[in-house]
Amino acid sequence: MVAVVVGVVAAVVGPLLSPDGDASAADEIEWFVATPGYVRTDLFIETAVPGPDDNLVYVYAGREFDRRIVLVDIDDITIVAESPTTPRGMFDITMSGDGEWVYGVTENDLYRYDARTLELVNRESPMDAIEKIFDVADDGNRIALAMGGLSIVDDDIVEYFNTTPLLDIEALAFSGDDEVIAVTRNSVTRVDISDGFDVVTTLSDQEDFSSVNTVEMDGDSILLWSARSLYTLDADTLEVESQQDFGSGNSDRHRPVVHRLQDGIAVTGSQLFGNGQLARFEIGVDDPVGTRWTLPVGEQNVTPKAALPGGFVIAWEQGKMVLLNVDLLTSGFGDYQAVVPERVVDTRSGLGVPRPGRLAPGETIVVDIAGRAGLPEGGVLAVTMNVTATEPLGAGFIKIWPSERARPEISNLNYTVGRTVANGVTVTLGRDGKLRLYNHVESATHVLLDITGYYTTGASEPSARYAPITTPARVLDTRNATQGVFGKLGPGEFIDIEVPYSPSASIGEVDGAVAAVLNMTVVNATEFSFLSVYPSDAPQRPDVSTINFYPGDIRSNLTIAQSIGNTPIRLYNHAGTVDVVVDVLGHYIEPVADEPISQAGRYYPVTPFRRFDSRESSPFDGTGAIPPGFVLILDNSEGWTDIWNVTVTEPTTAGFVSAIPWSDQDGIDGSGTSTVNFVQGETVANGAYATGGPDNAVLNASGDSHVVVDVFGYLTPVELRSLDDSFNR
Numbered sequence: 093m094v095a096v097v098v099g100v101v102a103a104v105v106g107p108l109l110s111p112d113g114d115a116s117a118a119d120e121i122e123w124f125v126a127t128p129g130y131v132r133t134d135l136f137i138e139t140a141v142p143g144p145d146d147n148l149v150y151v152y153a154g155r156e157f158d159r160r161i162v163l164v165d166i167d168d169i170t171i172v173a174e175s176p177t178t179p180r181g182m183f184d185i186t187m188s189g190d191g192e193w194v195y196g197v198t199e200n201d202l203y204r205y206d207a208r209t210l211e212l213v214n215r216e217s218p219m220d221a222i223e224k225i226f227d228v229a230d231d232g233n234r235i236a237l238a239m240g241g242l243s244i245v246d247d248d249i250v251e252y253f254n255t256t257p258l259l260d261i262e263a264l265a266f267s268g269d270d271e272v273i274a275v276t277r278n279s280v281t282r283v284d285i286s287d288g289f290d291v292v293t294t295l296s297d298q299e300d301f302s303s304v305n306t307v308e309m310d311g312d313s314i315l316l317w318s319a320r321s322l323y324t325l326d327a328d329t330l331e332v333e334s335q336q337d338f339g340s341g342n343s344d345r346h347r348p349v350v351h352r353l354q355d356g357i358a359v360t361g362s363q364l365f366g367n368g369q370l371a372r373f374e375i376g377v378d379d380p381v382g383t384r385w386t387l388p389v390g391e392q393n394v395t396p397k398a399a400l401p402g403g404f405v406i407a408w409e410q411g412k413m414v415l416l417n418v419d420l421l422t423s424g425f426g427d428y429q430a431v432v433p434e435r436v437v438d439t440r441s442g443l444g445v446p447r448p449g450r451l452a453p454g455e456t457i458v459v460d461i462a463g464r465a466g467l468p469e470g471g472v473l474a475v476t477m478n479v480t481a482t483e484p485l486g487a488g489f490i491k492i493w494p495s496e497r498a499r500p501e502i503s504n505l506n507y508t509v510g511r512t513v514a515n516g517v518t519v520t521l522g523r524d525g526k527l528r529l530y531n532h533v534e535s536a537t538h539v540l541l542d543i544t545g546y547y548t549t550g551a552s553e554p555s556a557r558y559a560p561i562t563t564p565a566r567v568l569d570t571r572n573a574t575q576g577v578f579g580k581l582g583p584g585e586f587i588d589i590e591v592p593y594s595p596s597a598s599i600g601e602v603d604g605a606v607a608a609v610l611n612m613t614v615v616n617a618t619e620f621s622f623l624s625v626y627p628s629d630a631p632q633r634p635d636v637s638t639i640n641f642y643p644g645d646i647r648s649n650l651t652i653a654q655s656i657g658n659t660p661i662r663l664y665n666h667a668g669t670v671d672v673v674v675d676v677l678g679h680y681i682e683p684v685a686d687e688p689i690s691q692a693g694r695y696y697p698v699t700p701f702r703r704f705d706s707r708e709s710s711p712f713d714g715t716g717a718i719p720p721g722f723v724l725i726l727d728n729s730e731g732w733t734d735i736w737n738v739t740v741t742e743p744t745t746a747g748f749v750s751a752i753p754w755s756d757q758d759g760i761d762g763s764g765t766s767t768v769n770f771v772q773g774e775t776v777a778n779g780a781y782a783t784g785g786p787d788n789a790v791l792n793a794s795g796d797s798h799v800v801v802d803v804f805g806y807l808t809p810v811e812l813r814s815l816d817d818s819f820n821r
Contacts, residue, residue, distance in 0.1 A: 121413075123169045127691045127808040129420030132815060133169060135162070137413045138399040139184065140406040144207050148172065149398060149406050151413060152182050152196070161185055161196060161210055166404060166415055175210040178203070188228040189266075195228060195235060202237070203247065229266045236264050242274055244285050263316070265307035267327060273314055275304045280316070280330050295330040319806035320804045362543065393598075410815045424552035426473065426694030428680045430545040430607035430654035433478070433626055433636040434465035437529075437541035440482075450485070450538050451531035458495055462525025472521055473547040474697055474805065476652050478540065478638055480514040481507035486535030486777075493523030493700050496720035499530055502700045502802040506775045507537060510728055512622075512640040516544075516650035518735045518781040518804045520697035542636040544652045545607060547695040555663070556606045557693030558807045559593070560733055560783040564611070567591055568663075568674035571615070580616065580669035587672075588628045588660035591653070593679040605679040606656045609781055611765065612674055613648040614641045615637035619668025627654045628662040641670065646748075646769040652680070675765045677781045679734075692810040696732075698716045704801040707741075717796040718740065718749075724790040725754050725800065731786035733807035738768050738778040738790065745795030746771045753785025769799075784809065 122134040128405040161175040196203040233246040263275040270286035284290040322336040403419040442448030463469040489503040593605035622637040641651040710716030735780040748766035782788040
C-alpha cells in the first residue's frame with residue numbers, strides 16, 4: 093500500500109509575527125479557529141488589558157529582547173499600533189480612565205504612551221523598585237503604584253507623592269479621583285489622597301481576603317474578587333454586604349483575572365479549574381454551580397488575561413494569545429438535534445417547490461427549510477438530510493448550498509438516466525433559513541429532500557455533540573447473522589437493530605446517545621426498491637427513503653438515525669429481497685447537566701468547497717486517477733472530523749474507496765468498511781464523516797479511480813494539536 097500526501101489548505105491569514113525579528117504595524121497575526129468560540133494565534137504575549145474601543149485590546153507581546161505593547165483589533169485579528177521595543181520585561185500595563193494614555197511598568201521604569209499610536213511620551217525611573225501598576229483614575233491624573241507601599245503618581249509621571257504605610261498590597265482601585273481602595277493580605281482600607289494620605293476607613297482581620305487579587309467599583313459597592321469568592325462591600329463603611337462562593341475546585345493559586353464580562357448580566361470571569369477547564373458564574377446567585385466548559389487542549393492550561401465587551405476573553409496558551417468568545421463556548425452553537433425523518437421537497441407533487449415538475453437543466457430553486465419537519469423557525473445553523481434524484485431524463489448532478497452564497501464548485505449527488513439514486517448530505521442554511529438547489533445543465537430530474545436532523549445556532553442551549561468511534565464498527569450484516577439476523581430482508585419487512593453508545597473517557601460525562609451516524613450498504617438485491625431508516629418507537633413509518641437500489645447493486649449511503657436513549661433503529665425494505673450491511677461511525681451524545689461542557693463534536697459551518705479533484709490536480713502520475721492499493725493523504729490540521737461528499741468517477745473496474753483516519757506513525761486501519769461502492773465507468777457519490785487520526789486518507793481498493801472530495805463542514809476534535817504543531821505543519 094502506498095501513501096501520497098496532499099497538503100492542507102491552511103485557515104490562516106498574514107505572515108508570521110516572528111519572535112526573533114522586528115515586527116511592524118503592517119504585520120498581521122497568523123490565526124485560525126480551533127473550535128467555535130476559540131481562536132488560536134501565533135502572537136506571543138505576557139499580559140493583556142482592554143483597549144480604547146470595544147474591539148481593541150492592548151497586549152504585551154514578543155519574546156526575548158523584542159518585547160513591546162501591541163494594540164490588536166480582535167474583529168479581524170490585526171495589529172493596529174505598537175510601541176517601541178522595551179529594554180526590560182513589563183510587569184503590568186493599563187490604560188487611563190479617560191482613554192488618553194497607556195502606562196507600562198518595568199522593575200525600575202514607568203512608561204507613558206499615546207493610547208492610539210503607542211508612541212512613547214515619557215519615561216521615568218523612580219528611586220524605589222516598582223512592584224505593580226494597579227489603577228489609573230478616571231480623569232487620568234493619578235496613577236496608583238506599589239513601591240514598598242502605596243504610591244500615587246501624576247499623569248505626567250514626573251511627581252511622586254508620599255507613600256502610605258500600607259504594605260503587602262494585593263489589589264487596589266480608585267473609588268473616585270481622590271480616593272483609593274487598597275486590599276492587603278488581611279484588610280481593606282479606604283484612603284483619601286486629595287491632600288497627602290488620609291486613611292478614612294479600615295476593615296481589618298479579614299483572613300478570607302488573603303486571596304483577593306482584583307478590586308472593582310460597582311456603583312455604591314466595592315467588589316472584591318478572590319480565587320474562591322466574590323465579596324460585595326459598602327463603599328462608605330466597608331462592611332461586607334454579601335459573599336458569593338464559586339464552589340469547590342478553586343485553589344488560591346487560581347486567580348480570577350477576568351471578572352465582569354458584561355454589565356447588567358454580570359458574568360464572572362473565567363476561572364481556571366486546571367486541565368483546560370474554565371467557568372463562569374452569575375453574580376448575585378447564592379452558591380452558584382456555574383457553567384464550566386473544557387477546551388480541547390489536552391494537558392495544556394489556558395489562562396485568562398483580560399475581558400472585553402461582548403463576552404470576549406483574551407487568554408494565554410503556551411505563551412501565545414488566544415481569543416475566547418465565552419457566550420459561544422457555553423452555548424449550543426453547532427450542537428445537534430435529531431428528528432424523525434420527514435420529506436420537505438418532492439418535485440413530483442410540488443411539495444416545497446414553486447411548481448410540480450422536474451427541475452429543468454440549469455435550474456436553481458430556493459427551498460424553505462427552517463420551521464418545517466420539526467425544525468424551529470429560528471436558531472437552525474445547518475441541516476442533515478437525504479437528497480434523492482428520481483426519474484432523470486439523462487445524466488447530471490445536484491448542488492445544494494446556503495441561500496445567501498454564490499453557487500460553489502461542488503456536487504452533492506450524481507445521477508444517470510432513468511435511475512433513482514440518493515445521498516446523505518449536510519448543508520449550512522442561509523440566515524433566512526433557506527437553501528439553494530441547482531440541477532446541472534445536462535438533464536432534467538425530479539428531486540426529493542428528507543430531513544433527518546439539524547444543528548443549532550448560539551441562541552440555543554447546549555445539546556448533542558458528535559463522538560466518533562475510533563474504528564468504525566459493523567453492527568449488522570444479514571449475510572452472516574450479525575445481531576442474530578440472518579438472511580435477506582424481504583418485501584415490506586423490517587428489522588430493529590441496536591446501535592449502543594459506549595462512553596468515552598475523552599468526551600466526558602454524557603447522558604447517552606440521541607442519534608447514530610451510519611453507513612448503510614445494500615447487496616444482492618433482487619428488485620428495484622428502497623430502505624427507510626427511522627426510530628423504532630416512531631408512531632408510524634415516515635414517508636421517506638434512505639437508500640435506493642436496483643437488482644444486483646452494491647450501494648452505500650450515509651445517514652443519521654435518531655436513537656434517543658439507545659432506542660433501536662428500524663430498517664424497512666420496500667420490495668424484493670436484499671442483504672443489508674450497517675457500519676456505525678459515531679454517535680451524537682447529550683452532556684450531563686452541571687458537568688463541564690466538552691467542546692468536542694460541535695459543527696463548524698462552511699460554504700461548501702472542493703478540497704480535491706484528481707482530474708484537475710493530482711499527486712499521481714498519468715491521468716491523475718488513484719491507482720489500486722494507493723492511499724491519498726489529506727492533511728487535517730487539528731484532527732477534526734471533516735464532513736465530506738466523496739465522488740468516484742471514471743473507475744476502470746468495479747470496486748470501492750474508503751475514507752479512513754491516517755497517522756504518520758501508525759498508518760491506517762481500513763477496518764473493512766467502504767465509503768463508496770461502484771461499478772466500472774459509473775459516477776457515484778456518498779457522504780463521509782472523515783475523522784482525523786489526526787489526518788485523513790482515501791484508500792482505493794482496486795482499479796484506477798478518479799476521486800473528488802467536497803467539504804460541507806467540520807466537527808470539532810476531542811483534543812487539538814499543540815500550538816507548535818499547529819503553526820508548523
